Amino acid sequence: MAKAIDAMEFPAKKNKIKTSAGEKIFTVFNYAFFTLLCLLMLYPFWHVLMQSLSSMEEALKGGVFLYPKGFNLDTYVSVFKNPQIYSGFGTTIFATVVGSVLGTLVTAMTAYPLSKTRLRGGKIIMVLVLFTMIFNAGMIPNYLLIRNLGLYDNRWALVLPMLVSAYNCIIMKSFFLSIPESLEESARIDGANDMRIFFSIILPLSKATIATILLFNAVMYWNDYFSTVLYIQATDKWSLQAVLRNMLTNTQQAMQAAGVNVRAQSNTNAVTIKAASIVVATVPILVVYPFVQKYFVKGVMIGGVKG
Numbered sequence: 001m002a003k004a005i006d007a008m009e010f011p012a013k014k015n016k017i018k019t020s021a022g023e024k025i026f027t028v029f030n031y032a033f034f035t036l037l038c039l040l041m042l043y044p045f046w047h048v049l050m051q052s053l054s055s056m057e058e059a060l061k062g063g064v065f066l067y068p069k070g071f072n073l074d075t076y077v078s079v080f081k082n083p084q085i086y087s088g089f090g091t092t093i094f095a096t097v098v099g100s101v102l103g104t105l106v107t108a109m110t111a112y113p114l115s116k117t118r119l120r121g122g123k124i125i126m127v128l129v130l131f132t133m134i135f136n137a138g139m140i141p142n143y144l145l146i147r148n149l150g151l152y153d154n155r156w157a158l159v160l161p162m163l164v165s166a167y168n169c170i171i172m173k174s175f176f177l178s179i180p181e182s183l184e185e186s187a188r189i190d191g192a193n194d195m196r197i198f199f200s201i202i203l204p205l206s207k208a209t210i211a212t213i214l215l216f217n218a219v220m221y222w223n224d225y226f227s228t229v230l231y232i233q234a235t236d237k238w239s240l241q242a243v244l245r246n247m248l249t250n251t252q253q254a255m256q257a258a259g260v261n262v263r264a265q266s267n268t269n270a271v272t273i274k275a276a277s278i279v280v281a282t283v284p285i286l287v288v289y290p291f292v293q294k295y296f297v298k299g300v301m302i303g304g305v306k307g
Contacts, residue, residue: 045282052076052275059271075272079280082247088240092222095158095239100217103163104210110164111172112198126173133166139230146231157231158239162220168213175209176202215289222285244281248274 019027047065055070079085113119114126137145142161151157179202187197203210225241232238238246 048275048278052272052279054272056272059275075276076280078273079276082243084235084238084243085240085277085280087236088238088243091155091158091228091237092240094155095224096218096221099159099162099221100214102159103165103168103217104213106164107168107213108172108203108206108210109198111169112176112202114169115173115176129166129169143230152231153233153237154231155237158221158224158227161227162224165216165220168216172206172209172213175206179205218288219285240281244277247277 050065050068051059052075053068053071053073054065055072058069110129114122114129116122119125136142146152146157146161151160183201183205184197187201192200223241225239225245228237228239228242232242
């Protein structure tokens with residue numbers, strides 16, 4: 001009896017799983033390898049950031065920038081004196097917000113019916129969607145199409161051509177296939193039609209996948225500059241990435257055309273201007289990413305369960 005009481009009061013400790021020396025070495029190697037890989041990926045951006053905060057003389061010397069050498073903010077003052085930066089931000093924010101929201105909605109509305117076996121010709125449509133991943137019309141036909149639609153030199157030309165991606169459509173379709181049909185059947189018994197089911201049941205259940213597609217679209221629209229090169233002529237309608245490309249290609253002339261004389265600035269030059277412009281164009285999307293990161297892996301994994 002006493003032994004039983006002792007056993008109740010002092011339960012036997014669970015045997016801990018012992019790790020071998022090889023497993024410990026492998027774990028240490030993994031941590032070291034991925035830490036080094038992370039530093040290699042972060043350093044280029046850190047280098048540009050520190051260079052943009054350095055003085056003109058130190059920036060011209062080059063080398064490794066682990067910290068700002070001759071700290072100054074004159075470069076950022078010069079960059080924000082360029083009115084094209086503000087117009088570029090406006091165009092890019094418009095294209096990113098409108099394109100991401102509309103693109104995600106249209107992608108979901110395309111993928112949902114394709115996930116239903118009762119859709120007539122659904123397999124043929126899916127083959128056509130997959131066909132666009134391999135073949136496309138090309139640059140000149142796309143340009144002629146945009147021009148004939150009256151979208152040339154219009155900000156909507158930065159949104160509509162990239163509205164739906166076949167890859168995103170496949171991810172959404174795979175997720176919709178994982179939703180039980182019983183949910184939709186019970187809603188139909190209650191009198192709900194397809195549109196009511198889609199907006200009231202399917203979309204609320206798809207938050208993780210929607211956030212993933214939204215992030216894909218936002219990054220794509222934010223980084224796009226080639227559409228501006230093809231379809232936009234007026235410089236006040238250029239996207240931020242196109243403005244940045246122009247400044248990186250020919251900094252002196254680009255800043256002077258915007259009314260900013262780099263040579264007249266006491267502590268700036270082309271090198272620091274380029275570095276500051278890269279930081280200004282990159283930081284906004286980096287700030288947004290952490291808010292949707294938790295949905296990213298979950299959404300991709302859920303969307304890849306069924307094919």
